[in-house]
Amino acid sequence: xxxxxxxxxxxxxxxxxxxxxxxxxxxxxxxxxxxxxxxxxxxxxxxxxxxxxxxxxxxxxxxxxxxxxxxxxxxxxxxxxxxxxxxxxxxxxxxxxxxxxxxxxxxxxxxxxxxxxxxxxxxxxxxxxxxxxxxxxxxxxxxxxxxxxxxxxxxxxxxxxxxxxxxxxxxxxxxxxxxxxxxxxxxxxxxxxxxxxxxxxxxxxxxxxxxxxxxxxxxxxxxxxxxxxxxxxxxxxxxxxxxxxxxxxxxxxxxxxxxxxxxxxxxxxxxxxxxxxxxxxxxxxxxxxxxxxxxxxxxxxxxxxxxxxxxxxxxxxxxxxxxxxxxxxxxxxxxxxxxxxxxxxxxxxxxxxxxxxxxxxxxxxxxxxxxxxxxxxxxxxxxxxxxxxxxxxxxxxxxxxxxxxxxxxxxxxxxxxxxxxxxxxxxxxxxxxxxxxxxxxxxxxxxxxxxxxxxxxxxxx
Amino acid sequence: xxxxxxxxxxxxxxxxxxxxxxxxxxxxxxxxxxxxxxxxxxxxxxxxxxxxxxxxxxxxxxxxxxxxxxxxxxxxxxxxxxxxxxxxxxxxxxxxxxxxxxxxxxxxxxxxxxxxxxxxxxxxxxxxxxxxxxxxxxxxxxxxxxxxxxxxxxxxxxxxxxxxxxxxxxxxxxxxxxxxxxxxxxxxxxxxxxxxxxxxxxxxxxxxxxxxxxxxxxxxxxxxxxxxxxxxxxxxxxxxxxxxxxxxxxxxxxxxxxxxxxxxxxxxxxxxxxxxxxxxxxxxxxxxxxxxxxxxxxxxxxxxxxxxxxxxxxxxxxxxxxxxxxxxxxxxxxxxxxxxxxxxxxxxxxxxxxxxxxxxxxxxxxxxxxxxxxxxxxxxxxxxxxxxxxxxxxxxxxxxxxxxxxxxxxxxxxxxxxxxxxxxxxxxxxxxxxxxxxxxxxxxxxxxxxxxxxxxxxxxx
Numbered sequence: 001x002x003x004x005x006x007x008x009x010x011x012x013x014x015x016x017x018x019x020x021x022x023x024x025x026x027x028x029x030x031x032x033x034x035x036x037x038x039x040x041x042x043x044x045x046x047x048x049x050x051x052x053x054x055x056x057x058x059x060x061x062x063x064x065x066x067x068x069x070x071x072x073x074x075x076x077x078x079x080x081x082x083x084x085x086x087x088x089x090x091x092x093x094x095x096x097x098x099x100x101x102x103x104x105x106x107x108x109x110x111x112x113x114x115x116x117x118x119x120x121x122x123x124x125x126x127x128x129x130x131x132x133x134x135x136x137x138x139x140x141x142x143x144x145x146x147x148x149x150x151x152x153x154x155x156x157x158x159x160x161x162x163x164x165x166x167x168x169x170x171x172x173x174x175x176x177x178x179x180x181x182x183x184x185x186x187x188x189x190x191x192x193x194x195x196x197x198x199x200x201x202x203x204x205x206x207x208x209x210x211x212x213x214x215x216x217x218x219x220x221x222x223x224x225x226x227x228x229x230x231x232x233x234x235x236x237x238x239x240x241x242x243x244x245x246x247x248x249x250x251x252x253x254x255x256x257x258x259x260x261x262x263x264x265x266x267x268x269x270x271x272x273x274x275x276x277x278x279x280x281x282x283x284x285x286x287x288x289x290x291x292x293x294x295x296x297x298x299x300x301x302x303x304x305x306x307x308x309x310x311x312x313x314x315x316x317x318x319x320x321x322x323x324x325x326x327x328x329x330x331x332x333x334x335x336x337x338x339x340x341x342x343x344x345x346x347x348x349x350x351x352x353x354x355x356x357x358x359x360x361x362x363x364x365x366x367x368x369x370x371x372x373x374x375x376x377x378x379x380x381x382x383x384x385x386x387x388x389x390x391x392x393x394x395x396x397x398x399x400x401x402x403x404x405x406x407x408x409x410x411x412x413x414x415x416x417x418x419x420x421x422x423x424x425x426x427x428x429x430x431x432x433x434x435x436x437x438x439x440x441x442x443x444x445x446x447x448x449x450x451x452x453x454x455x456x457x458x459x460x461x
Numbered sequence: 462x463x464x465x466x467x468x469x470x471x472x473x474x475x476x477x478x479x480x481x482x483x484x485x486x487x488x489x490x491x492x493x494x495x496x497x498x499x500x501x502x503x504x505x506x507x508x509x510x511x512x513x514x515x516x517x518x519x520x521x522x523x524x525x526x527x528x529x530x531x532x533x534x535x536x537x538x539x540x541x542x543x544x545x546x547x548x549x550x551x552x553x554x555x556x557x558x559x560x561x562x563x564x565x566x567x568x569x570x571x572x573x574x575x576x577x578x579x580x581x582x583x584x585x586x587x588x589x590x591x592x593x594x595x596x597x598x599x600x601x602x603x604x605x606x607x608x609x610x611x612x613x614x615x616x617x618x619x620x621x622x623x624x625x626x627x628x629x630x631x632x633x634x635x636x637x638x639x640x641x642x643x644x645x646x647x648x649x650x651x652x653x654x655x656x657x658x659x660x661x662x663x664x665x666x667x668x669x670x671x672x673x674x675x676x677x678x679x680x681x682x683x684x685x686x687x688x689x690x691x692x693x694x695x696x697x698x699x700x701x702x703x704x705x706x707x708x709x710x711x712x713x714x715x716x717x718x719x720x721x722x723x724x725x726x727x728x729x730x731x732x733x734x735x736x737x738x739x740x741x742x743x744x745x746x747x748x749x750x751x752x753x754x755x756x757x758x759x760x761x762x763x764x765x766x767x768x769x770x771x772x773x774x775x776x777x778x779x780x781x782x783x784x785x786x787x788x789x790x791x792x793x794x795x796x797x798x799x800x801x802x803x804x805x806x807x808x809x810x811x812x813x814x815x816x817x818x819x820x821x822x823x824x825x826x827x828x829x830x831x832x833x834x835x836x837x838x839x840x841x842x843x844x845x846x847x848x849x850x851x852x853x854x855x856x857x858x859x860x861x862x863x864x865x866x867x868x869x870x871x872x873x874x875x876x877x878x879x880x881x882x883x884x885x886x887x888x889x890x891x892x893x894x895x896x897x898x899x900x901x902x903x904x905x906x907x908x909x910x911x912x913x914x915x916x917x918x919x920x921x922x
Contacts, residue, residue: 034625034627035625038624038625039624039625163499163500163901164495164496164499164500166495166850166851166852166905168901201901202900360821360880360882362852389627390627391627391823419821419880421821421899421901421902421905422899422901422902425899438882438883438886439663440624440629440662440882440883441882441883444627444882
């Protein structure tokens with residue numbers, strides 16, 4: 001919080017922009033939200049079902065269909081004003097056989113297996129695999145400077161996430177380009193395939209998948225992530241001798257298939273046209289069970305509606321829970337939602353996305369259209385004294401991929417922000433499961449989001 | 462932070478109490494601390510040795526002696542000005558056979574085993590165990606009101622930790638009395654033994670040990686903790702029928718044995734008589750491996766000295782790392798330290814204890830002698846702008862058991878405060894091990910403590 005904001009916060013009463021809210025009443029209600037959220041929440045049980053009973057839920061997969069059906073039924077059971085499925089077409093990508101990546105010519109260590117996962121949307125090597133010499137780069141720019149030297153090579157992107165960033169999402173943001181665009185960039189110069197260092201600050205044997213994007217016009221080449229320890233080993237060997245790697249992956253893009261966003265809402269009593277959206281994304285990667293990414297966000301959004309009912313709160317505005325499909329490898333659910341919402345002439349007064357894991361809440365990032373953002377953000381800042389006792393703060397920053405397209409409606413967009421330290425230990429891996437989710441932390445997150453929804457609903461913005 | 466403090470913080474320059482520090486230089490140095498702490502720390506490796514190679518380190522045990530020797534050697538390797546062992550006598554308590562607690566008369570469910578751990582310092586039931594009817598109470602006061610009705614009974618303390626407390630230490634503080642004083646209170650009225658609900662907000666099968674204290678003059682009776690699920694089951698059965706329980710524990714108090722605090726220090730260049738202590742406690746419970754409680758605090762304190770060396774920082778004041786012995790069941794190491802320090806006429810300008818686990822840092826609680834506390838605390842508050850970028854805050858509150866006795870020296874005492882949500886999932890259990898410690902979170906803690914040490918050293922307080 002900078003000093004200007006502090007000053008406004010301190011002196012807003014003197015300056016005549018007195019807060020109308022009854023702070024005592026609000027503090028009491030927010031305390032009730034937390035009491036309820038920490039004692040009678042079902043969101044942990046819901047997450048358990050999504051992860052343990054359904055599992056990984058990549059868009060288009062049978063599991064994603066099961067997740068649509070399950071969450072629709074849960075929402076149906078909450079006595080909402082309406083629950084519906086919103087159709088969208090999604091790409092259906094399947095991983096195929098277990099990936100193989102192997103150093104085949106090390107004089108020192110013989111054949112060495114490297115733990116790998118094909119990147120989402122990537123093409124395969126063909127059933128025979130491919131073998132080529134490896135060239136290491138640290139980033140996309142280095143690809144351009146090496147240029148033709150990469151022809152018929154495997155390009156190894158070894159840009160590490162910066163461990164000195166306190167917020168791990170900053171480190172992720174800086175390193176993710178190689179995963180998303182590495183294959184396209186290397187293909188420009190005739191490379192045969194790419195290996196990408198997994199995006200985590202940990203040094204371990206767990207590969208992290210994630211989406212890759214083939215630019216139009218380039219020849220798609222296979223792309224796999226390798227674990228950070230594998231990356232360190234490969235890099236060390238490359239300093240000593242040329243290294244040849246065999247890689248094999250057999251994923252397939254099975255074209256587009258129909259899927260759905262799952263939506264439930266409670267209609268506002270006084271201003272039903274003001275929509276407050278809470279959401280997460282229902283799809284996850286196929287490896288692991290998508291507990292933190294983003295089962296947690298989904299069950300927190302559902303819990304907000306359930307808490308409104310349990311607390312007997314009658315919202316003035318429309319509170320809508322949206323579980324978006326295909327955030328991971330297409331954002332098709334979100335795009336379908338934005339298009340539909342705009343066609344209806346809707347106004348999202350606010351939207352809150354939870355897609356940074358189910359960890360201890362630290363607050364919310366806020367974003368919005370430049371025409372309205374500062375004014376609306378200053379209004380939200382006035383609520384800080386009510387939220388600070390729960391360890392919550394606001395800061396400017398991106399909201400969430402699924403709600404980012406609502407900016408044109410000129411509401412205020414929030415990204416729920418939990419503690420970031422552990423998220424990239426699990427992100428897009430086989431170990432993102434229920435055993436790394438803490439029940440209290442998950443419930444505190446739902447309570448934090450509900451508290452903000454309450455203030456947004458009561459006072460508008 | 463309350464408004465008064467904010468005002469002081471904002472207007473201190475205008476009021477003429479300008480901060481002398483070069484804020485830019487300090488911000489730069491603290492950034493260096495974190496860069497160093499997050500990339501070249503050895504504290505995770507040290508903790509790995511303490512937990513995986515040495516294990517549970519109850520005072521007086523062979524493992525506690527190994528921990529003394531290991532940490533002394535590590536400190537010896539850091540090129541400090543002095544490293545020494547400070548003798549103290551500690552009680553040596555051993556657990557004996559695996560505890561048995563069994564419901565023996567349930568009509569519904571037959572014989573039911575309850576997961577249990579003897580409380581530290583408790584006496585045993587004798588090798589034959591004991592069987593008696595159970596009476597449930599929620600707190601110590603209820604014992605007094607039941608009085609003679611407890612004669613020849615087993616008193617079951619079933620006070621749950623309040624899950625609605627946001628800071629779990631508050632909930633612990635309110636519920637811990639039954640574990641510490643339950644046996645003494647029940648013994649007043651002729652009870653034969655006590656069972657205590659484990660102190661955690663989780664509902665699981667893991668019993669949590671911890672110390673119990675026999676008041677002088679009462680007849681000691683055996684005391685065991687049972688898991689929260691066992692407690693819920695027992696309570697439910699008690700609502701339906703009288704319940705008889707068999708309990709057996711064979712711990713022994715083996716008297717007093719010699720042990721040590723481990724101390725290392727870097728002598729100050731300008732004000733060596735001003736001591737800044739960083740510390741944790743080296744002993745742990747015998748079950749589990751004491752990773753969060755308090756191996757984490759020990760390696761963080763050691764890392765502060767190591768970081769000072771790695772950074773080439775020359776402290777003006779004396780920085781002393783103290784690894785206290787016997788915090789868990791006697792505080793003998795701390796008492797020996799206080800006595801010795803007072804006899805030397807020492808002045809602890811400040812002391813920082815880390816004994817709340819190795820989780821993501823949130824800040825520091827501050828405490829001190831009433832004669833000086835407010836003035837010194839306001840001085841510390843001036844450093845907040847340098848610490849807030851790292852998610853750190855100050856609040857008034859207890860510092861730590863091992864340093865609390867230094868209050869009479871009228872310095873400023875701090876307790877390092879990490880996120881509290883998960884601590885009581887593991888506290889005093891077999892699962893407090895390395896696999897529930899996150900390397901980054903541990904390192905961030907050490908960096909936070911080092912940052913405060915730097916400011917204390919540079920500016921005094």
